[in-house]
Amino acid sequence: MLIHLQKLTLKNYKSHRDLVVEFGDLTKISGDNAKGKSSIPESLCWTLxxxxxxxxxxxxxxxxxxxxxxxxxxxxxxxxxxxLLGRGLAKGKAKYWINDVPSKATEYDELVQTLFDKDLFLSLFNPSYFFTMHPTEQRALMLRYVTSPASKEVFAQLPAAQADKLAELIKKHSLTDLEKIHRENKTKQDKAYIAAQSRTKTLLEQLNSLPDAGVEIEDATAKIAELDGQIQEIRNKSSTADQTNQRISALKAQIESLNKRIEASKEKWPALKHEEINGICHTCKRPLDDESIQAAEDDKEERMAQYRAAHKVLLDERETFTSELAQLKRVETSELHEEKDRLEQSKQPLLDAIKSYARREQMEQQIEQAKAAEAETLASRNESVFILDAIKAFQAKEAELQATKVQELFTTLSIRLFKQNKGDGELKADFEIEMDGKAYRKLSLSESIRAGLELRDVLSQQSSIVAPCFVDNAESITRFTQPSGQLIMCRVVAGQELNIETEDEHND
Incomplete structure (x- = not known):
């Protein structure tokens, strides 16, 4: 873009009641102080x-x-x-014209903005303007037209492990998002790792507090099996003895019951044996005939036979039980129970040893799991640390390449785009311009003019915009590089009225 000033008309602007300036490639404005030299380029900015x-x-x-x-x-x-742009002021009210057509302020401002960016134009027009902006704005304007190094270019300067890792990760997330993700994960895993270490330490302390088994587990298991066999054998003996003793008690009870039944049976025999048959019916009291008497005698005999048979059954049953009881002997089981208790007691330490061994084994498994969780947490934390370090290295290398790229645009100025924090060593965006090791604010007038001219020409080259340049106090510098575009120079000449000269062709 080529911006070319043609004519400036001032009416009642400060000390200029009626002034027309036609600009050439070089416009020289000279005169004594307070003759309105600087107000001419100033009025141009006010118009815009x-x-x-x-x-x-x-x-x-x-x-x-x-x-x-x-x-x-x-x-x-x-x-x-x-x-043709016009700006005016009448009775405290602003007025605007575009190509002689009265316009509204919004229309006027929008048109000027579409022609060229304000900060860029003023930086190109007045070499001192750039330095009035905030460093953040200066940096943004400088980098607006300087492309950042490509990721591949930065990766090529990083260690292979960092470059490969970031190259893979940025397929899914931006570096900014990656940094957020892994800063959060690092903070989370830092806390989790402390907790995991604490758990492992606690489990180890608990393990060390457990008593040692004191025996070989295989030997203890075999001994317990042996004791269980002995205990089972005693239980079997005790069970057999209990059955024998229970049988003896049952036989005695049965014999006692039979004795009572036999005695009761004996008591019935005399009455049956001596029962008389007198020929009279017991029911109707009538005399019985011979056949009835014989029937009564036969009935008695039959009842006596039934008695003898029933009595014999009782005697035989008692004899059977008595014979069986005679063959049995009561067994004393107290010794068996004592022996079983002794064996149970001797088995208990072995059981405790196995239980302790199992507890230690379980605790050791928990410790291994805790160590694995601790290692996994540490690995996740270290992965995030590695990625954050890689991002930091990427940003540092990108900053270095970008700073080199910007610095290569200048010949006498030094440009600082970043500064390193003392605390964490991280790079933060910054902007500082120096000439010969001195900050711009410490430069002399002539040095600041030359610094401004060099910077505005870099902006002009990078933005591809050729704009007019205004140099005030031109008498303070004897040599400078001719800026691109039209040049307006203001010089103080003692005792001289305002003088404006234009040239269409000139040398440095």
Whole structure:
């Protein structure tokens, strides 16, 4: 883009009641102090933006004479497009014109903005303007037209492990998101790792507090099996003895019951044996005939036979039980129980030893699991640390390459784009311009002008915009590189009235 100033018309602007300036490739403005030299380029900025050449508000009203209105007109050409812009002030109210057509402030500002960016234009027009901006704004404007190093270019400068890791990860996330993810994970895993270490330590302390088994587990298991066999044998003996003793008690009870039944049976026999048959019916008391008497005798005999048979059954049953009882002997089981208790007691320490061994084994498994969790947590934490370090290395290398790229644009100026934090060593965005090791704010007037000219030419080259350049106090510098675009130079000449000269061709 080529921005070319053609004509500036001032009416009642500060000390200029009526002034027309036609610009050439070189426009020289000279005169003594207070002759209105600087107000000419300043009025150009006021016409465009309502500010002075440093972007500050100003009062354009005349000095020392009456006026009806202030009106500035600027005719300029942007590439092939010519435009006439006018800004005025009447009775405290701003007025605007676009190609002589009255316009609203919004329309006017929008048109100027579409022609060129304000900060960039003022930085190109006035070499001092750039340095009035905040360092953050200076940095942003400088980098606006300088492409950042490509990721592949940065990766090529990193260790292979870091480059390969980041190259894979940025397929899914940006570096900014990766940094957020792994900063959060590192914080989380730092806490988790402390907790995991504490758990492992606690489990180890608990393991060390457990008593040692004191025996070989295989030997203890075999001994327990042996004791269980002995105990089972005693249980079997005890069970057999209990059955024998229970049988003896049952036989005695049965014999006692039979004795009572036999005695009762004996008591019935005399009455049956001596029962008389007198020939009279027991029921009706009538005399019985011979056949009935014989029937009664036969009935008695039959009842006596039944008695003898029933009595014999009782005697035989008692004999059977008595014979069986005679063959049995009561067994004393107290010794068996004592022996079983002794064996159970001797088995208990072995059981305790196996239980202790099992507890230790379980604890050792928990410790292994805790150590595995601790290692997994540490691995996750270290992975995030590695990635964060890789990102930091990427950012540092990217900053280095970008700083080199920007620095290569300058010949005498040094540009600082980053600074390193003392605490964590991280790079933070920064912006500082130096000349010969001195910060811009410490430069002399001539040095600051030369620094501003070099910087504005870099901006011009990088943005591909050729704009007019205004150099104030030109008498303070004897040599400088001719800036690109139209040049407006203001010089103080003692005792001289305002003088404006234009040239279309000139040398440095």
């Amino acid at each position: 933006y309502g500010t002075d050449a440093l972007g500050s508000k100003l009062d354009p009203t005349p000095i020392g004479y009456d006026f009806d209105e202030v009106k500035n007109e600027l005719l300029l050409k942007v590439d092939d497009k010519q435009v």
